[in-house]
Amino acid sequence: MKARRGTVLLHIALVLGAVITLVPLAWMVSASFMLTGEASSYPPRLVPSAATLDNYRALFTRMRIGRSFLNSTIVSVSITVLSVLFNSMAGYAFAKLRFRGRDRLFGLLLGALVIPTQIGMLPLFLMMKTAGLVNTYWGVILPSAASIFGIFLMRQFMSSIPDDLLDAARIDGASELRIYWSIVLPLARPILVTLALFTFMASWNDFMWPLIVLTGEDKYILPVAIATLSGEHAQDIELMMASSVLTILPVLILFIALQRYYIAGLMMGSVKG
């Protein structure tokens, strides 16, 4: 009987936690379908009286959020493709290729994880300005084309690939590039999916650097666009909720569909190898 009561209490706590976690998001979705002014009416409404797509329509027509959506997609896909390629190559080198200074270099990179990203943004902006990359896609893509954490994750996983497999291929005369492409990459597919997921989400949600380097509305990615919108349309709650939904939805769907990979990758990154 005691165990029964314990179980009930346990699940009550879990459900309460779930409700608290979901309520802001649920309200966001609900308000996005409300008529203008409904969300701030008194007495307060929790569900729309007559669900409407007006807010979404306004975003795509008057505010041209479709452009920002496209920018986000272009930037995030580019960053994901490039960084998965670059990080996996570097991770493989650190894990399986023998060269001088390998461990020292890797240790240096790990130490650099302490450095906050903001500290480089000022000179980086000047560099981008000199290179003519301010307000361009490349200005946002290039700094994220590789990451220390990504290399770390790749190395963790690839360390477990048996050396004999690779040495056998070398004896057969396969080039290192061939080994990487035909043996290592297929074996690393789960971790590649995980890294791609991490990277896509992080780049989709990235805010500060895109805010700095993108100076024209036509290049804004979604977070920057809606931050600007929220300054101009602070009173229009329903419109802002719709813009938040649009920004959150793609990544949330991706996460729910592929959560197995995401959570597994997170755990792998945190447990000491």
Place this chain on the structure above:
Amino acid sequence: MRNESRAAALFLAPAMLVIFVLFLLPAAASLLLSVTDFDIYALADTSNVRFVGASNYQALFGDSVFWRALRNTLYFAGLGGPLTVMIALASALLVNAKLTRFKSLFRTIYFAPVVTSLVAVSIVFRYVFHVRVGLLNQLFEALGLAPIDWLGDPRFAMPAIVVLAVWKNFGYSMIIFVAGLQSIPEELYEAARIDGAGRLQQFRHVTIPMLGPTFLFVGIVTAVGYLQLFAEPYVMTPDGGPLKSTLSVVMLMYEQGFRWWSLGYAAAIAFVLFVVIALATVIQFRLQTARDRAAASAARAAKIVEGEA
């Protein structure tokens, strides 16, 4: 061997190029920038730049706005960090409990805020905290409490941002804790049970010590992230909040560097932030090592007593 070395250079080149040229080099250059008077005139013509030694730092430490921003940021991290870790541990224990059903559903729900865009949820929470129509005050009124002007009251503005940060981030640390909990060998709990330890004692003497490294990891990741507070106040209180109570160090850096173009001054702010983050990391390391050492010597003492009994 040589083949591998050559291949290694090729494989490393793209990533190393990006990391060195676009991250490490600018980080080092920031130090250089902080000892110059680079400002809007230098932006137009670089020959206007002068070397000014430590005067940016002197100005910084004499600026009350900077100290306000630093205090705000430390308050945010000091309040939000432990809160996040505790709630993360609590939810990890709940989700990981043997009797829990629908484990992965709850895990997904608790983790969902982590993948959302910080800007998007800051926009949502700006309205959740609205003094008249916000969800939180609606709840307060339903419970018979007086509404609070969350974002307008200097006492509650930063706590409001803490609430947002904890909501958004606890799921991440929860997953790390779940991994840590699952790595504790069952035999340790059995041994404790044989020695007569109740559930609470098992928690104190097995779970907590074994989670030492996990606490360290979660503590550092959370503290480092929170010290970089930017998006939440930028979106929710763009003017720095009531009596500048939500102005953060990174916000100040952004304002000085990219609104006023005082890049030299802003670089000094960035470097000070770096030092604070490095200190927070080192302090946590030391604390955890001391704790581990104390736990180890306590365990040894217990063994000795047992041996004599």
